[in-house]
Amino acid sequence: TQLLEQSPQFLSIQEGENLTVYCNSSSVFSSLQWYRQEPGEGPVLLVTVVTGGEVKKLKRLTFQFGDARKDSSLHITAAQPGDTGLYLCAGAGNSGYALNFGKGTSLLVTP
Amino acid sequence: DTAVSQTPKYLVTQMGNDKSIKCEQNLGHDTMYWYKQDSKKFLKIMFSYNNKELIINETVPNRFSPKSPDKAHLNLHINSLELGDSAVYFCASSRASSYNSPLHFGNGTRLTVT
Numbered sequence: 704t705q706l707l708e709q710s711p712q713f714l715s716i717q718e719g720e721n722l723t724v725y726c727n728s729s730s731v732f733s734s735l736q737w738y739r740q741e742p743g744e745g746p747v748l749l750v751t752v753v754t755g756g757e758v759k760k761l762k763r764l765t766f767q768f769g770d771a772r773k774d775s776s777l778h779i780t781a782a783q784p785g786d787t788g789l790y791l792c793a794g795a796g797n798s799g800y801a802l803n804f805g806k807g808t809s810l811l812v813t814p
Numbered sequence: 815d816t817a818v819s820q821t822p823k824y825l826v827t828q829m830g831n832d833k834s835i836k837c838e839q840n841l842g843h844d845t846m847y848w849y850k851q852d853s854k855k856f857l858k859i860m861f862s863y864n865n866k867e868l869i870i871n872e873t874v875p876n877r878f879s880p881k882s883p884d885k886a887h888l889n890l891h892i893n894s895l896e897l898g899d900s901a902v903y904f905c906a907s908s909r910a911s912s913y914n915s916p917l918h919f920g921n922g923t924r925l926t927v928t
Contacts, residue, residue, distance in 0.1 A: 736917075740855075743921065745818070745921050745922055746857070746919050748916040748917065748918075751916060789855055793917075801847060801859040801870050802859070802917060803859065804849075804856070804857040804858075806855065806856050807856075807857075809855070
């Protein structure tokens with residue numbers, strides 16, 4: 704199984720602050736996906752990164768795929784309480800048919 | 815117009831019982847999955863079906879048996895429930911079985927075994 708390590712595990716910040724969460728692996732991935740999960744709901748896809756070095760922006764969220772396609776980061780600018788949730792990165796497993804998920808970063812943004 | 819729906823939302827039962835969780839998707843996707851999320855929020859793949867055919871069966875006890883009557887449905891039956899089966903079970907679907915296809919998740923079934 705290709706392991707994905709996410710850090711930090713927990714993050715509590717105030718509204719307006721910036722933050723970065725990381726997703727690292729010793730394996731190379733063809734693509735990585737980022738999801739956000741809110742309490743009582745299933746994960747929802749935010750973005751897919753495919754090309755090494757790729758940067759994608761989704762409003763205040765910036766996603767980067769490492770040049771070697773082994774790691775990815777998510778940067779949030781001026782965090783808002785609505786950003787609170789569990790952020791999960793996921794990459795294709797060895798079988799190629801299902802995603803393996805990292806253990807997630809739980810983010811709390813307080814007003 | 816829920817895309818992936820699973821029932822029930824909550825399931826509380828005693829050890830040794832048999833229970834089922836149902837999942838339906840109306841997205842026209844070919845591939846469906848069951849994931850288990852433990853108390854530490856770790857999501858782990860259990861099964862994957864593509865057009866009603868099993869394509870992934872991770873190391874899951876054979877007390878767990880998925881059934882796909884058609885490509886829009888993937889149900890999960892669990893025999894002889896154990897305390898360690900307590901978790902949130904998520905059904906998901908994707909357009910294709912390739913790793914680039916995004917997953918659409920249901921809202922989960924919280925199973926509590928007492």
